Amino acid sequence: MNIKREIIPGTDGNQLSIGIIGGGGQGVALARRLAQLGHRVAIANSRGPASLTALAADIGAMPVSVVEAAEAKDIVIVSIPTKAVLDLPTSLFSNVPSSVVVDTSNYHPQTSAMAGSMPSTAACLKASG
Ligand SMILES: NC(=O)c1ccc[n+]([C@@H]2O[C@H](COP(=O)([O-])OP(=O)(O)OC[C@H]3O[C@@H](n4cnc5c(N)ncnc54)[C@H](OP(=O)(O)O)[C@@H]3O)[C@@H](O)[C@H]2O)c1
Numbered sequence: 001m002n003i004k005r006e007i008i009p010g011t012d013g014n015q016l017s018i019g020i021i022g023g024g025g026q027g028v029a030l031a032r033r034l035a036q037l038g039h040r041v042a043i044a045n046s047r048g049p050a051s052l053t054a055l056a057a058d059i060g061a062m063p064v065s066v067v068e069a070a071e072a073k074d075i076v077i078v079s080i081p082t083k084a085v086l087d088l089p090t091s092l093f094s095n096v097p098s099s100v101v102v103d104t105s106n107y108h109p110q111t112s113a114m115a116g117s118m119p120s121t122a123a124c125l126k127a128s129g
Pocket of ligand 1: 026085105
């Protein structure tokens with residue numbers, strides 16, 4: 001398998017503006033590493049930025065709302081339980097400047113109680129404009 005590696009220039013040189021929606025195991029691991037690499041990381045969860053103050057300070061990230069995280073200029077990472085994608089604001093991605101949206105979620109239709117009714121994040125993003 002050929003894997004193509006490409007350096008994506010950020011809006012501010014090599015420092016990327018990255019918004020992470022999800023402050024659990026995956027979101028925090030990504031936020032911590034990306035902040036260590038020198039990127040500007042904003043992180044959000046379902047309970048609001050005040051609940052992330054201490055964690056974000058430890059990581060070196062900025063605690064923000066979900067809407068603010070989606071406004072990151074270069075990359076938005078959605079790292080929440082798949083079924084929670086349906087709880088995100090429907091217009092969340094309507095006017096965001098990011099060119100790259102990454103979804104870390106795993107969807108297991110064989111075991112999911114939502115099998116057959118769960119749209120992909122891509123479908124949600126398309127529906128929200
Ligand atoms: N690709 C991989 O290798 C891999 C590996 C492991 C997991 N995953 C997937 O990555 C996703 C995250 O996993 P995880 O282990 O980090 O989950 P987790 O530890 O349960 O954390 C979930 C996070 O999502 C937030 N959240 C839930 N609903 C939200 C909403 N409506 N708006 C904003 N934030 C919301 C939660 O915020 P609150 O705490 O405030 O509710 C919490 O911070 C899951 O879909 C999982 O299947 C992928």
